[in-house]
Amino acid sequence: MATGTAATTIPTAAAAASARGPGRVNLIGEHTDYNGGLALPFAIDRGVTATADPLDGDRVEVVAEDLGETDAFPLSGPERTEGWRAFARGIVAELSAAGVELAPARVVFSGDVPQGSGLSSSAALETALCLALLGVAGAEEPDRVELAKLCSRVENDWVGAETGLLDQLASLLGAEGHALRIDFATLAIERVPLDLRGWQLVTVDSGAAHEHAGSGYNERREECEAAARELGVAYLSEATAAAAERLPEPGRRRARHVLSENARVDATVDALRAGDLEAVGGLLDASHASLRDDYDSSVPEVEALVERLKRAGAVGARMMGGGFGGAVLALLAPGADLPAGATAVVPGPPARRL
Numbered sequence: 495m496a497t498g499t500a501a502t503t504i505p506t507a508a509a510a511a512s513a514r515g516p517g518r519v520n521l522i523g524e525h526t527d528y529n530g531g532l533a534l535p536f537a538i539d540r541g542v543t544a545t546a547d548p549l550d551g552d553r554v555e556v557v558a559e560d561l562g563e564t565d566a567f568p569l570s571g572p573e574r575t576e577g578w579r580a581f582a583r584g585i586v587a588e589l590s591a592a593g594v595e596l597a598p599a600r601v602v603f604s605g606d607v608p609q610g611s612g613l614s615s616s617a618a619l620e621t622a623l624c625l626a627l628l629g630v631a632g633a634e635e636p637d638r639v640e641l642a643k644l645c646s647r648v649e650n651d652w653v654g655a656e657t658g659l660l661d662q663l664a665s666l667l668g669a670e671g672h673a674l675r676i677d678f679a680t681l682a683i684e685r686v687p688l689d690l691r692g693w694q695l696v697t698v699d700s701g702a703a704h705e706h707a708g709s710g711y712n713e714r715r716e717e718c719e720a721a722a723r724e725l726g727v728a729y730l731s732e733a734t735a736a737a738a739e740r741l742p743e744p745g746r747r748r749a750r751h752v753l754s755e756n757a758r759v760d761a762t763v764d765a766l767r768a769g770d771l772e773a774v775g776g777l778l779d780a781s782h783a784s785l786r787d788d789y790d791s792s793v794p795e796v797e798a799l800v801e802r803l804k805r806a807g808a809v810g811a812r813m814m815g816g817g818f819g820g821a822v823l824a825l826l827a828p829g830a831d832l833p834a835g836a837t838a839v840v841p842g843p844p845a846r847r848l
């Protein structure tokens with residue numbers, strides 16, 4: 495039956511499936527996920543759409559429409575590779591390893607989250623591919639926290655980025671009008687209404703593209719793990735402030751960032767519940783200072799952009815995501831003009847079949 499060459503749609507009951515995976519904005523709580531701490535992300539209305547059509551044969555074809563590139567590999571055991579292909583192959587391999595019976599398919603995807611902009615185009619791609627592949631196979635959707643872990647394994651083991659669970663949980667479990675307070679020690683997730691009362695959250699790309707596998711991200715993670723080992727705790731978030739202050743550098747400042755950032759997440763939840771957006775702005779500024787001075791994850795382009803946004807009247811501005819480039823998030827008071835290059839972001843729905 496296999497033609498061995500081009501995509502041939504089989505005339506069976508197998509049906510095409512489309513899915514949308516959103517990117518995310520992290521309001522606050524940066525570099526805390528892999529440290530067993532707290533974060534407050536939300537899914538956005540930008541993302542990746544993937545459409546899977548059934549094929550005969552035993553392979554998967556993937557088309558990155560925006561790049562004009564394709565990939566093809568056996569359903570039963572894709573080999574490792576690099577770039578966007580590593581995501582597609584990893585998703586297929588990890589879904590199969592989790593016991594999902596996938597079907598041969600041709601998957602076409604395209605997106606509107608700029609790659610490397612800090613809005614997690616990678617989580618958007620992972621979640622869209624997962625849901626489209628599950629859909630075309632007629633497979634039941636696994637528990638979404640488990641699915642987030644699976645997507646995260648793809649980044650860790652197939653793409654080589656030691657990222658945490660923040661982006662995948664936000665993309666899969668986000669909710670319109672809400673941010674998610676995630677406790678990464680327990681994976682307890684609480685929806686927090688994000689009522690902006692006329693204020694605006696905007697992101698601006700710094701133009702300095704970051705790539706987790708190649709940036710200082712993995713190095714920071716190793717420093718945190720070393721500091722936690724030194725303190726005899728599983729994650730830095732379990733350390734006391736007093737013990738953290740006795741660590742040698744850079745562990746001392748890394749731990750100081752993690753502990754203070756966890757506290758800022760809960761302060762932000764309180765400020766949102768009280769409708770005090772001015773206070774949220776102050777917490778964004780404090781997060782940025784901590785990421786810059788204690789976590790050493792800023793770059794000159796990001797610093798220049800944060801200053802420009804503050805001069806333009808932002809009540810708070812901070813680098814967002816993995817750092818070392820990418821996007822800056824800013825909070826603007828009601829009536830403020832959008833600074834050049836800024837895109838307003840609001841909490842949108844989670845990853846879903848279309």
Ligand code: GLA
Nearest residue numbers: 524525657658659660815816
């Ligand atoms: C990236 C990673 C996340 C998280 C953030 C920093 O977005 O993918 O897991 O670690 O950086 O908060």
